[in-house]
Amino acid sequence: GQSLEQPSEVTAVEGAIVQINCTYQTSGFYGLSWYQQHDGGAPTFLSYNALDGLEETGRFSSFLSRSDSYGYLLLQELQMKDSASYFCAVRDFYGGATNKLIFGTGTLLAVQP
């Protein structure tokens, strides 16, 4: 089967750094994405890694190791507004250029004052 494993919950304090891990086991792999979803809101795209290494976008960074089937999302200088659920997603190849995604079950991040 296909699965993505993430911790269900993570708690951190304002100003700290937190890392959310994702390990995947999928039949195909064409990239690892991260999405953020605030309570009651729609998921929004954060980052994408197709190749090994670190991608940085402001306070957020995402890392991928294809040999380990592993990635993580790193959030720095945490703010209260970062409290949300974070989902990793693997791009699975359907055909042509369709980017079908397989999502993990999500990590609920709680940022405390």
Place this chain on the structure above:
Amino acid sequence: DVKVTQSSRYLVKRTGEKVFLECVQDMDHENMFWYRQDPGLGLRLIYFSYDVKMKEKGDIPEGYSVSREKKERFSLILESASTNQTSMYLCASSASTGGNEQYFGPGTRLTVT
């Protein structure tokens, strides 16, 4: 600004009713997706479409059908609603290029009684 809209934010239906959930995107995207989101299960793909009148089953298509008559509109149909279809339904779209970024609508919380 990109936009995906869904016909209803909240919907209450009775068991056995036929239910239509509508999704419209204004980004001229080729791909459209329907997910359901349940606590602890993440986002699960129901159906997707990569072109007008084209559809493919996702991971949990049973009890659902879809229709895509126009590029901007993707409908999810519950032929005979059941209580186990009570869930949050999310529509998303993506371009055929652009990799892993999907744009999500605000969701429809469907309750079947």
